[in-house]
Amino acid sequence: AKTAGRNQFQFYVASVDQEIRDRKKLEKDLQMALVAGQFHLVYQPQINLETRRVIGAEALLRWEHPEHGLVPPDQFIPLAEISGSIVDIGLWVLDQACAQAAEWTRAGMPIRIAVNLSAVQLQQADIVETILSTLKRHAIPPGRLELEVTETGFMENLDSAIEKLTRLRSEGINIAVDDFGTGYSSLTYIKRLPLQHLKIDKQFVHDLLVNEEDTRIANTIIDLGKSLNLDVIAEGVETEEQEFYLHNRGCQLAQGYFFSKPLKPADFAVFVADFHQR
Ligand code: C2E
Ligand code: CA
Ligand code: CA
Ligand code: CA
Numbered sequence: 001a002k003t004a005g006r007n008q009f010q011f012y013v014a015s016v017d018q019e020i021r022d023r024k025k026l027e028k029d030l031q032m033a034l035v036a037g038q039f040h041l042v043y044q045p046q047i048n049l050e051t052r053r054v055i056g057a058e059a060l061l062r063w064e065h066p067e068h069g070l071v072p073p074d075q076f077i078p079l080a081e082i083s084g085s086i087v088d089i090g091l092w093v094l095d096q097a098c099a100q101a102a103e104w105t106r107a108g109m110p111i112r113i114a115v116n117l118s119a120v121q122l123q124q125a126d127i128v129e130t131i132l133s134t135l136k137r138h139a140i141p142p143g144r145l146e147l148e149v150t151e152t153g154f155m156e157n158l159d160s161a162i163e164k165l166t167r168l169r170s171e172g173i174n175i176a177v178d179d180f181g182t183g184y185s186s187l188t189y190i191k192r193l194p195l196q197h198l199k200i201d202k203q204f205v206h207d208l209l210v211n212e213e214d215t216r217i218a219n220t221i222i223d224l225g226k227s228l229n230l231d232v233i234a235e236g237v238e239t240e241e242q243e244f245y246l247h248n249r250g251c252q253l254a255q256g257y258f259f260s261k262p263l264k265p266a267d268f269a270v271f272v273a274d275f276h277q278r
């Protein structure tokens with residue numbers, strides 16, 4: 001038994017070692033990915049439950065790794081944040097999303113584009129100017145852009161984050177709190193931020209109507225939105241029951257697999273045409 005235990009221990013060390021090597025390799029590959037053109041964006045429709053119209057698209061980043069195939073963002077975005085490469089990647093995302101918005105405008109589909117903004121990006125001193133100049137370059141009106149920021153994103157340096165978001169808002173850009181309720185939620189910052197939207201994280205939507213606590217949390221976020229005059233977007237809506245419940249409970253906006261998974265631009269346009277026919 002003792003030898004077996006020792007072997008297991010060695011095996012464990014070896015696998016941790018391997019994991020660190022894999023991570024280092026992934027980090028290195030990530031440095032190259034932007035220049036190598038391995039990123040693309042997919043867009044998930046955001047639906048107004050009342051009017052049944054597609055009102056927006058969340059841009060979501062995809063990395064096509066030459067050996068590993070599609071690497072999920074949850075695996076590489078944290079790495080990109082640690083190494084700082086998220087700053088350049090994030091700029092690329094914003095630029096791509098604005099180019100797409102311009103194209104959709106020309107095609108007669110002037111929807112809003114939601115872009116995820118990392119805490120690291122928000123900490124950049126020139127982030128406001130960078131965002132404004134990107135909009136200008138693509139001739140996108142600021143009201144067509146929504147920035148999704150997480151609670152952890154602005155808690156790091158609250159005063160500076162509030163100052164930047166306020167400037168962005170004064171230009172007409174929309175601000176949403178992403179993953180609301182999963183971070184260090186505090187009602188004091190909510191009051192101080194120039195917000196338009198709260199996003200209910202998919203973890204609360206997933207077990208809606210099954211788990212009583214999750215249902216109550218979703219209800220609370222919807223009510224909070226109402227009392228602060230913020231529209232609430234439910235993320236991760238997968239079933240008709242969830243949609244029905246949220247709509248009746250007063251949640252105006254939703255996105256999720258029930259409507260559509262994130263789509264390539266061409267498929268997105270087809271989805272919108274179809275959805276509006278229904
Ligand atoms: P998020 O911003 O909370 O995005 C929602 C995630 O839920 C997306 O995962 C989306 O594909 C997924 N999702 C949408 N509908 C459903 C559904 O009905 N059921 C389930 N189970 N999942 C659904 P994705 O694309 O893998 O992105 C994961 C996270 O990576 C995002 O979470 C966001 O935090 C981050 N991310 C993605 N793209 C970017 C980006 O361009 N910049 C930054 N900073 N972060 C990004
Ligand atoms: Ca998001
Ligand atoms: Ca989320
Ligand atoms: Ca997130």
